[in-house]
Amino acid sequence: MSDKAPDTAGMDYLQTLPRRWVTVYIPMIVFLILLLFPFYWMAMTAFKPNEELVSRAANPFWIVSPTLAHFEKLLFRTDYPQWMWNTVLVSVVSTFASLAASVFAAYAIERLRFRGAKQTGLAIFLAYLVPPSILFIPLAAIVVQLGLFDTRWALILTYPTFLIPFCTWLLMGYFRSIPYELEECALIDGATRWQILVKIILPLAVPGLISAGIFAFTLSWNEFIYALTFVSSSETKTVPVGVVTELVEGDVYHWGALMAGALLGSLPVAVLYSFFVEYYVSGMTGAVKE
């Protein structure tokens, strides 16, 4: 990517300052506002006392006397910490399980070239296109028959149904960008298939693994339908489901606590992204650079 920098710098003389405002800065600012406003609103609501929230006179965009009351309610008078723990556990386990399965699947489809490898790749992709809103009914039947209803296992085992196809596709593209000669050279050097995978392919695919991992983690962190249907007791709920089912009582919306829950729930993902953003970008754009 650093190779590209001189190119854009070279075009700079075409860009006068007013022109840059029109083509770069103003669109960027509009985009940022659109993107960040929901988070701003969420944060405002989470710290606002209830009186200000419902008052018509109060400024909706500002807080006069910020409070931690909603967080206090969330953390000490609901099962929120338990939901958080469930979400972490389910997301981490299903992400790692899916990554492991996807590495083998993607490598086999991309490099072992068995008969029907192409069709298998396509079939996996098609599986990803089936929407969860159709799948959750038959999956629910399976979950119940396995006796997993209302356990964390129900989620840990069903999330890979959409994570594996996704990760496999991402990794297939990544493996494809690793030159064949490296593997052939390793083969001559005396490596077995397994050693090639572990010592050559995986170290080179680290950016791909990280971006697949982040994606899978985010998808399972935010998953809603399966979590809503496959678990019912408060102790097994995940954050997205727990927040909307337990903090809305009848037609009473505990807006402050809801927003506080959403805010806390989105923090881990945001932190994860910020750590790996560079790998993430290079993972999405592929290519092993020598």
Add this chain to the structure above:
Amino acid sequence: MASVTLSQVRKSFGSTPVVLGVDIEIADGEFCVLVGPSGCGKSTLLRMIAGLEEISGGDIRIGTRVVNNVPPKERDIAMVFQNYALYPHMTVYENMAFSLRLAKAPKEEMERRVDEAARVLGLVEYLGRYPRQLSGGQRQRVAMGRAIVRKPQVFLFDEPLSNLDAKLRVQMRTEIKELHQRLKTTSIYVTHDQIEAMTMADKIVVMNAGVTEQIGSPLDLYDNPANLFVAGFIGSPAMNFLPGKITAAGIAIGADIHLPMPANNLAEPGREVIVGVRPEHLAVADDGVPAEVVVVEPTGADTQIFCKMAGVEITAVVRERHDFKPGTAVRLRPELTYIFEPASGRRLA
């Protein structure tokens, strides 16, 4: 070290035949160069010897062992790839030590061998670097180092110099040759550059369209090409070819050029032939054949004269300096000619 023997080796990709029955014998310690135009099957043949492609027919022997179904790592060979195929995530040291590490060689032994190879190749100060921090020539050396630390029976090279600039190529050519003289490991080297072939080889195999056209020492191929293809491929600038006809007196080229008969076993008046003359076998002489100068290119040591003879563009290389202008009439005397049969390309004399 070992000899390598190919007998009737064939290869098809699906229904497309690519290598059509090749016989080559490479003696222990020999430096053999496979040369031929692009797409003639050189790499495919080399990859079959390495065990990276399956063999569709025939036998490949390394030493006395038939290796047709032996996996690459048990063939005791090392290969240098055109794009070097260095492991990007390993340092130079780790790249060179990789095969020894897989073979579970003791640590001191590994260090000693990598050190030795690094010293031979002048890589000692680069051992801690990653491939991306090296120049093309240095990467090339690392690829060679990776091959020599293993002390294999056979080295395989697939156009290892084609990514280097002209000057470095000449330098590396010499280095590889020196290395071979020092290690005396049987080597098979693929190139499409006939100069590389001529300068490096003990034995050249000229390939074309999946078959071997001729096998022999460099000078043997130069002096005695078996057919039109080899004659045109070996030698630079390439041999000139003129269409001719056998007459009672000799060989007629066009209406007014008559060459003496090179050998008397062709006495078959009226037969069409192709006459081949190497540029360096054309001398400027008063009793020569008339031609018209088109372009003159002095290189310092000698001068290439491009001219038209009997309507055909030909090249002459002369050592003495002449002041020819385009359009001048010159007389060139062929000192040595080769006669080929047009249809089969076979050499007649």
